[in-house]
Amino acid sequence: MSILGNKLIEMFELMFNHQGPLNWWPGEDTFEIMIGAILTQNTAWKNVEKAITQMKEKKILSPEAILTIDEEELSQVIRPSGYHRIKAKRLKDFVKFIFEKYGANLIKMKTRPLYALRDELLSIKGIGAETADSILLYALEKPIFVVDAYTKRILYRHKIISSSKDDYEDIQKLFMENLETDVALFNEFHAQIVNIGKNYCKREPKCELCPLKDFNLKR
DNA sequence: CTCCTGACTG
């Protein structure tokens, strides 16, 4: 294990021991996780839950329903998630891809190699690196590390990276080249980071209360 | 860089 790998594990354990297992999307429906990953783009998860609840009530939380429903109507149903017009289009573009490439068979989709699938997802308008990786890790259980704004901020503040705007793929490599390739670890690690981000590592950080307050910082 | 959007927080 590399020096950096040990540091990352230390960071993970500090977070995990304070916050406990976060159980992100355990046993949740694969398709629902994919939809959630798109709806949560720059949006608080609480608002995404409302949108998903409404989709269930209207019985449109399926590839078939999203493909056929009127885009305007879809945008109204997902309205609580914000950016509802553009996200309605993104959902439709996404399910079109699902149908064209995999006949909406998510089991079949899962058999495809990780990076082939990643390239396909990135070719869809509205699916960027973070959304693609969230779908790959949390819905399809592929071993890839999800990087987000919190990840960059936390690594920067704890001096693991020297600039707060390092490249997405570089930061992803930093985790993947120094940790065991483990879906469960990647899943929990990112979840822990997000929780630290929204509870402590905000723009105005609450360092005194943070589980990472003594991590890699000279006092 | 700006726009996209509603809901919630401090």
Add this chain to the structure above:
DNA sequence: CAGTCCGGAG
């Protein structure tokens, strides 16, 4: 009442 939210496109 401004800032922010599990970003991405133009």
